[in-house]
Amino acid sequence: MSHRQPRITLITRPGCHLCDNARTAIARVAGQTGDEWVERDVTADIELERDYGERLPVVLLDGREHGYWRVEEQRLLDDLRRAAG
Template identity: 50%
Template structure:
């Protein structure tokens, strides 16, 4: 695995041109701006292992290195996860 899913408190795994990824990014950016948590993005196509595992689920969000959500990001759930 080449992508570090612990590079930030919240990591968004997606791909360019993905409209759901754009929507998820907006939600994540809004929530981390409120909470002050770190946020990073990674492109699923850059890691063959992650591509095979998550290609059908993107965008995928990770909190503290663990999968949190996929397809859509619920801001309430994300805030709750970051409060732990």
Template identity: 45%
Template sequence: MTARVAFYTRQGCHLCEVARVVVDRVCADLGETFEEIDIDTSPALQAEYGDEVPVTLVDGRRHDFWRVDEARLRRALGG
């Protein structure tokens, strides 16, 4: 099963830590999964998302960056 939410982060990112709590809570509440991807593992990901982490994608589409709005994420996931 493929995760509906992709969560792009990097080590040492305070905003990522805050956003991870929201993503984890929403996905757990709605029975969804998320995949966390460290952008520092790939130069291409660094180039694409470097200044915007955390970045969330829902169903392959960009959803939020810098912060995760809990209500908006719930709506996007049908919750």
């Protein structure tokens, strides 16, 4: 088992329907690539709340912002595969 940080981070807030959609999309992409992902709740982290506020969900790839509000699944898939290749 890998001890690396997951490559994908999904930043969300409870009760966010776009976050629910993003969670499903991230799970679908990660299922294709085998990459692990983690979800972080802005209500539990004041810095995340300050950085992202209402601009949620946000997808980070390798710690960098990849997109927000919706997951561009094909682009994320391509970027994961490109970086791994």
